[in-house]
Amino acid sequence: KAGVTQTPRYLIKTRGQQVTLSCSPISGHRSVSWYQQTPGQGLQFLFEYFSETQRNKGNFPGRFSGRQFSNSRSEMNVSTLELGDSALYLCASSLETGSYTDTQYFGPGTRLTVL
Amino acid sequence: DAKTTQPNSMESNEEEPVHLPCNHSTISGTDYIHWYRQLPSQGPEYVIHGLTSNVNNRMASLAIAEDRKSSTLILHRATLRDAAVYYCIANAGGTSYGKLTFGQGTILTVHP
Numbered sequence: 001k002a003g004v005t006q007t008p009r010y011l012i013k014t015r016g017q018q019v020t021l022s023c024s025p026i027s028g029h030r031s032v033s034w035y036q037q038t039p040g041q042g043l044q045f046l047f048e049y050f051s052e053t054q055r056n057k058g059n060f061p062g063r064f065s066g067r068q069f070s071n072s073r074s075e076m077n078v079s080t081l082e083l084g085d086s087a088l089y090l091c092a093s094s095l096e097t098g099s100y101t102d103t104q105y106f107g108p109g110t111r112l113t114v115l
Numbered sequence: 116d117a118k119t120t121q122p123n124s125m126e127s128n129e130e131e132p133v134h135l136p137c138n139h140s141t142i143s144g145t146d147y148i149h150w151y152r153q154l155p156s157q158g159p160e161y162v163i164h165g166l167t168s169n170v171n172n173r174m175a176s177l178a179i180a181e182d183r184k185s186s187t188l189i190l191h192r193a194t195l196r197d198a199a200v201y202y203c204i205a206n207a208g209g210t211s212y213g214k215l216t217f218g219q220g221t222i223l224t225v226h227p
Contacts, residue, residue, distance in 0.1 A: 004158075
């Protein structure tokens with residue numbers, strides 16, 4: 001079974017631009033979560049989608065948004081990019097059985113550099 | 116999610132056991148303890164989880180203190196491939212809706 005895939009793997013943008021990152025979860029997984037990883041702040045939760053609905057959101061400004069499609073694929077968008085948005089963006093999927101022990105499976109991430 | 120505290124770094128020799136500690140003194144009765152690790156240039160990967168009893172799988176063992184305020188991840192025979200950042204997470208599972216609260220983790224160095 002294929003793992004979580006993220007595209008693109010690397011991206012360079014300039015301040016003020018916007019960017020869209022894509023995530024394809026493992027087949028059959030219905031929940032998709034997004035994380036931002038930086039050297040200073042570590043791994044931080046952005047948001048989670050299930051059945052095309054955002055169920056949980058981290059403490060990030062409104063410039064960060066996402067969506068999920070009917071096939072569970074997800075995209076996240078960052079508008080008006082700032083230098084501080086340079087980070088590794090990770091996507092994770094899980095079965096979402098409602099169990100306390102759902103395991104998250106992470107993709108390799110998209111490395112975003114903002115110049 | 117409960118706050119977790121881990122040592123910043125640890126070192127081990129290849130083929131020796133490694134005990135990675137984690138403190139989670141504010142853990143609630145329904146919080147599961149999860150361990151993930153992140154190999155260089157990869158996303159985190161699941162290692163093991165438990166609630167109250169000690170757990171074993173093909174990757175590692177998890178020893179949970181009786182009061183659940185601490186736990187230890189045990190790698191029985193470290194290999195070079197085990198060099199990674201190890202994260203201990205205590206979260207409420209199904210009510211957290213996809214949110215894992217990562218701390219700074221422990222950087223494990225394995226010497227040949």
